[in-house]
Amino acid sequence: MTEFLQQLLNGISLGAILALIALGYTMVYGVLRFINFAHCDIFMVGAYVGYFVGRHVPEHTWWGGLIALVAAMLVCAALGVVIERLAYRPLRSAPTLNVLIAAIGVSLLLENLGQHFFGATPRAFPELFPVYTFQFGGNSGVVLYSNQLIVIALTLVLLFALRFVVLRTKIGTAMRALSLNRQAAALVGINNDLVIAATFALGSALAGAAGVLYALNYPSIDPLMGVLPGLKAFVAAVVGGIGSIPGAALGGLLLGTVETFVNGSEWSTYKDAIAFGLLILILIFRPAGLLGRNIREKV
Amino acid sequence: MNPPDASRALPRPALALVAALAAAWIVSHFSDRFDPYYLDVAVGAGINVILAVSLNLINGTTGQFSLGHAGFMAVGAYIAAAVTMLAGPSLVGADGGTSGQQSLLFLGALAAAGLAAAIAGLLVGLPSLRLRGDYLAIVTLGFGEIIRVIFQNIDALGGAMGLNGIPAYTTIFWVLAVAAVTVFVVTCLVRSTYGRGFIAVHDDEIAAEAIGLRTTRYKIVAFVVGAFFAGVAGGLYGHFKQTISPTGFDFTKSIEIVVMVILGGMGNTAGVILAAILLTVLPEVLRPVAEYRMILYSVVLIVLMLVRPQGLFNFRRPGNRP
Numbered sequence: 001m002t003e004f005l006q007q008l009l010n011g012i013s014l015g016a017i018l019a020l021i022a023l024g025y026t027m028v029y030g031v032l033r034f035i036n037f038a039h040c041d042i043f044m045v046g047a048y049v050g051y052f053v054g055r056h057v058p059e060h061t062w063w064g065g066l067i068a069l070v071a072a073m074l075v076c077a078a079l080g081v082v083i084e085r086l087a088y089r090p091l092r093s094a095p096t097l098n099v100l101i102a103a104i105g106v107s108l109l110l111e112n113l114g115q116h117f118f119g120a121t122p123r124a125f126p127e128l129f130p131v132y133t134f135q136f137g138g139n140s141g142v143v144l145y146s147n148q149l150i151v152i153a154l155t156l157v158l159l160f161a162l163r164f165v166v167l168r169t170k171i172g173t174a175m176r177a178l179s180l181n182r183q184a185a186a187l188v189g190i191n192n193d194l195v196i197a198a199t200f201a202l203g204s205a206l207a208g209a210a211g212v213l214y215a216l217n218y219p220s221i222d223p224l225m226g227v228l229p230g231l232k233a234f235v236a237a238v239v240g241g242i243g244s245i246p247g248a249a250l251g252g253l254l255l256g257t258v259e260t261f262v263n264g265s266e267w268s269t270y271k272d273a274i275a276f277g278l279l280i281l282i283l284i285f286r287p288a289g290l291l292g293r294n295i296r297e298k299v
Numbered sequence: 300m301n302p303p304d305a306s307r308a309l310p311r312p313a314l315a316l317v318a319a320l321a322a323a324w325i326v327s328h329f330s331d332r333f334d335p336y337y338l339d340v341a342v343g344a345g346i347n348v349i350l351a352v353s354l355n356l357i358n359g360t361t362g363q364f365s366l367g368h369a370g371f372m373a374v375g376a377y378i379a380a381a382v383t384m385l386a387g388p389s390l391v392g393a394d395g396g397t398s399g400q401q402s403l404l405f406l407g408a409l410a411a412a413g414l415a416a417a418i419a420g421l422l423v424g425l426p427s428l429r430l431r432g433d434y435l436a437i438v439t440l441g442f443g444e445i446i447r448v449i450f451q452n453i454d455a456l457g458g459a460m461g462l463n464g465i466p467a468y469t470t471i472f473w474v475l476a477v478a479a480v481t482v483f484v485v486t487c488l489v490r491s492t493y494g495r496g497f498i499a500v501h502d503d504e505i506a507a508e509a510i511g512l513r514t515t516r517y518k519i520v521a522f523v524v525g526a527f528f529a530g531v532a533g534g535l536y537g538h539f540k541q542t543i544s545p546t547g548f549d550f551t552k553s554i555e556i557v558v559m560v561i562l563g564g565m566g567n568t569a570g571v572i573l574a575a576i577l578l579t580v581l582p583e584v585l586r587p588v589a590e591y592r593m594i595l596y597s598v599v600l601i602v603l604m605l606v607r608p609q610g611l612f613n614f615r616r617p618g619n620r621p
Contacts, residue, residue, distance in 0.1 A: 034433060035433045035436070035437065087601050087605075090605050091604060091605065094604075094608060095608075096432050096433060097364055097432070098604050098608045099604075100364070100433055100436060101557075101561055101600065101604050102600070102604040102605070104554060104557075104600065105597050105598075105600030105601035105604065106597070106601060107597075108554070108593065108596065108597035108600065109594065109597035109598060109601065112593040112594045112596075112597055113594060115593075116591075116594060227550070231440070231441075231444075234437060235437075235441070238434075238437070269448075269451065269452050270448055270452065272444065272448050273444065273445045273448040273449070275441075276438075276440075276441030276442065276444055276445050277441075277445065279437070279438065280426060280427070280441060280442070283426075283427075283430060283434065283438060284426050284429075287430070287434075
């Protein structure tokens with residue numbers, strides 16, 4: 001029972017990070033209908049921004065950690081907007097495959113620039129926030145690290161902030177309008193370019209935050225660190241129903257928990273295959289995802 | 300989207316096949332006169348041609364975006380290595396047998412590699428080809444990764460360490476011959492009456508279905524044929540490098556093959572062959588600036604999509620078809 005609770009806790013904290021990344025995939029897919037392959041590398045950039053800022057602020061302080069987090073979010077938001085402007089906007093009326101290939105190109109570019117400037121060797125991530133360890137139920141009981149709590153709490157805060165932006169603000173309403181019908185949105189006077197840029201900024205900021213939070217829990221960062229979490233987060237977005245924000249959060253939690261339990265069992269060497277196995281099952285039995293809407297194809 | 304068509308690129312494929320096989324035979328007789336380095340590059344280029352042409356049938360001609368080609372290559376590489384290393388000694392003797400016996404053994408290993416990869420292609424294709432576009436891309440990517448993780452967990456095949464000491468059966472003759480056969484089979488398939496179905500599926504799936512084509516079956520046939528040749532290429536690769544490991548067949552390898560197809564122009568066999576050769580030779584030429592190679596590579600990919608999405612070697616204008 002203790003072990004079950006421990007694994008559940010670890011799973012939720014991993015799932016929270018996956019959910020943050022998945023939100024970016026799902027938002028971009030919602031408005032532009034393509035997989036932003038470069039999203040996982042924006043996550044990596046976020047971790048590096050956290051690393052470089054983290055070296056200039058004192059460790060184990062709340063304000064230092066928050067500065068690093070906010071810096072990562074801002075840099076990633078700017079990066080997302082720049083990528084959209086340079087690589088995706090000229091392709092907006094091109095076939096999906098071309099955009100997909102361009103996205104793969106951007107992803108490779110970020111990874112290789114990362115390897116060029118940061119070096120391929122992993123770096124140790126600083127301990128940004130104060131570290132506490134909580135023990136429940138005696139020495140063999142459940143262990144809870146403050147970093148895990150921070151991850152879960154910050155994810156909840158960001159999730160509600162995003163929900164507020166999307167549901168209650170003007171730009172959020174415009175995003176939803178765009179995801180329903182881009183042309184109709186343009187007809188009623190919504191500036192498509194602006195809204196798409198804002199979507200990229202929001203999604204990339206969340207990826208940046210996820211990068212810092214991930215590095216807090218797995219404190220070794222390298223330029224290819226985004227690839228696997230990125231793929232898994234994308235799977236989480238599809239499992240939850242791509243285009244749906246609660247779906248992405250649910251998918252992330254589900255995937256994080258399942259993977260953590262598999263990792264603790266004798267099947268641990270298969271953990272990287274679990275996400276894809278789950279994806280294939282979902283797409284066969286419920287192609288729209290758990291919370292997605294089924295859209296009938298029209299000729 | 301550019302029209303996928305191979306009929307103009309290679310006139311008289313049967314003649315071309317015989318000529319290519321003869322050329323391969325002649326080249327192999329003079330192979331000891333060439334610098335081994337150039338031979339190695341040529342073998343690598345040949346293997347990439349097989350991979351790119353087989354993926355082109357799926358991604359270009361049939362228009363199904365697969366990102367898992369390296370998975371099928373892995374199946375082929377492992378099965379072929381297993382045949383020559385595990386079954387080989389009992390079939391041709393521990394000393395390696397005569398060269399004729401070795402050739403037969405290698406031929407059998409390559410056939411087994413292709414068949415195993417084709418079966419894997421069928422198993423992957425059946426569930427995933429119901430999906431389209433980017434969903435299909437991500438599912439094939441997932442299957443490629445699953446195949447890799449499975450090989451990582453088979454201890455008899457070396458597990459995560461991979462297999463070492465695979466006999467060096469791959470010669471320039473084998474590579475050129477298999478490449479010629481691949482191009483021949485794919486070209487004939489696409490030019491045949493049946494092959495028009497692939498193009499129909501590519502152009503408009505709904506219209507193809509409306510005129511009575513079984514689109515799913517066409518997609519699966521393309522997938523299985525493509526996987527077969529990817530498996531054979533994997534077999535050649537393993538017996539060329541003499542060592543294989545699961546990490547050599549990851550997502551990056553699949554992307555590499557996809558880039559060859561895109562650079563050559565989706566559906567344009569001749570262009571894809573050129574692109575595969577170019578992308579094998581270019582890294583060798585760029586060795587002095589190796590650190591910038593991958594950066595350059597990704598920039599080229601983005602710029603290509605922005606200014607020349609039909610591929611570098613596709614000179615026909617869209618809509619201009621026979």
